[in-house]
Amino acid sequence: MKATKNDFESALNKKISCLIGAVLMIGGAQPAGAATIANYYQIVDLGTLGGEASWASSINDNGQIVGYAADTTGQQRVFLYENGAIKDIGIQGGLGIFINNKGRIAGNVYGDNGGGATVIVNNFIYENGKTTLLNVFNSNVKGLNNNDDIITDIIATDGSGKDRATLIRNGVTTNLGTLMGGDRAEVAGINDKGQIVGWSATTSMENPHGAFIYANGVMASLNFSGGVYVDVRDINNSGDIIGAIQYENGSDAAFIYNDSVLNLFN
Known part of the structure; x- marks a missing residue:
């Protein structure tokens, strides 16, 4: 078949x-003299936005990480993790979030389709605290x-x-x-x-x-x-x-x- x-x-x-x-x-090969892989790598819990889960999507060369996480109401929000802290950048999000080495973030904006389903409703660029909607529907x-x-x-x-x-x-x-x-x-x-x-x-x-x-x-x-x-x-x-x-x-x-x-x- x-x-x-x-x-x-x-x-x-x-x-x-x-x-x-x-x-x-x-x-991720070990550097010379490293005792074990465990001594070389560290797993860091990025946390959530008050909810029960979070998902990382992209990382840049500066160690900034973006993704989406549940807030206290269960809604998924786009987050930026930097300097050891996670923050909500003010966008309802989900799959499709990226960050480049300039710290600019691009991704999908999610919302209600009017029938109770959460869908992609727009795209965005985020930089220095400002969100710009691309309006490419x-x-x-x-x-x-x-x-x-x-x-x-x-x-x-x-x-x-x-x-x-x-x-x-x-x-x-x-x-x-x-x-x-x-x-x-x-x-x-x-x-x-x-x-x-x-x-x-x-x-x-x-x-x-x-x-x-x-x-x-x-x-x-x-x-x-x-x-x-x-x-x-x-x-x-x-x-x-x-x-x-x-x-x-x-x-x-x-x-x-x-x-x-x-x-x-x-």
């Missing part, structure tokens, strides 16, 4: 978790770089699933397009060079779920030969792209891709 896209995404999460775990182990923030470029998915409201990969730069919203006549695309990551990666539906029977890189105003396919589904997750400033690929026979693997070289991790 041929694997479905949901099967692939489930396997993808496991593969990517293992790949990221391997990278973290490499990056039906938009899910997926990333922020150190040049304040924001990537989002514009969510189709007609139930078609035809979402659009989007870049917000200097207040201008740009539709990145699709690959090979496809009708939908989503972003996954952006680096400080402005290179964006994501996936796009295509009209190709061989590769209906293709990976793309967008740079200098052009979307290009990553052309992973034989991949039925390719799902990229992020790109760093060196151009390393991570993700996972599924082949026609149902096998899948996490990968790192750079300069036309694909390294698989089964």
